[in-house]
Amino acid sequence: MLRLTCPHCGVTAEETELTPGGEAHLRRAGPDATDAEFESYLFARKNPKGVVFERWRHAHGCGKWFIAARHSVSWQVFGTYPAQTTEPPADLIETIRAAIPTWEGWQ
Numbered sequence: 105m106l107r108l109t110c111p112h113c114g115v116t117a118e119e120t121e122l123t124p125g126g127e128a129h130l131r132r133a134g135p136d137a138t139d140a141e142f143e144s145y146l147f148a149r150k151n152p153k154g155v156v157f158e159r160w161r162h163a164h165g166c167g168k169w170f171i172a173a174r175h176s177v178s179w180q181v182f183g184t185y186p187a188q189t190t191e192p193p194a195d196l197i198e199t200i201r202a203a204i205p206t207w208e209g210w211q
């Protein structure tokens with residue numbers, strides 16, 4: 105079972121207490137975007153076999169959104185942080201690079 109610690113209230117919750125929100129750090133298509141760019145924004149997801157950044161909501165707790173960094177195969181959780189950020193915190197990136205030296209980055 106996936107267990108994530110909410111960065112807002114500090115509670116470690118099982119996934120049944122959380123609501124998934126999909127891939128994090130999506131770049132929204134602007135008003136000048138082409139149809140292909142808008143389609144990519146709406147439907148194309150990376151879905152890598154490795155490190156993923158996902159949005160989660162602590163639905164049965166404080167109700168706030170956060171982002172979790174975890175490995176999609178081993179389910180190792182590297183950390184969580186509030187969703188109101190545009191990129192992962194530097195210390196989390198270092199933690200992931202220490203665990204997986206071959207990791208290519210979050211973008």
Ligand SMILES: [Zn+2]
Binds near residue numbers: 112113162168
């Ligand atoms: Zn919470």
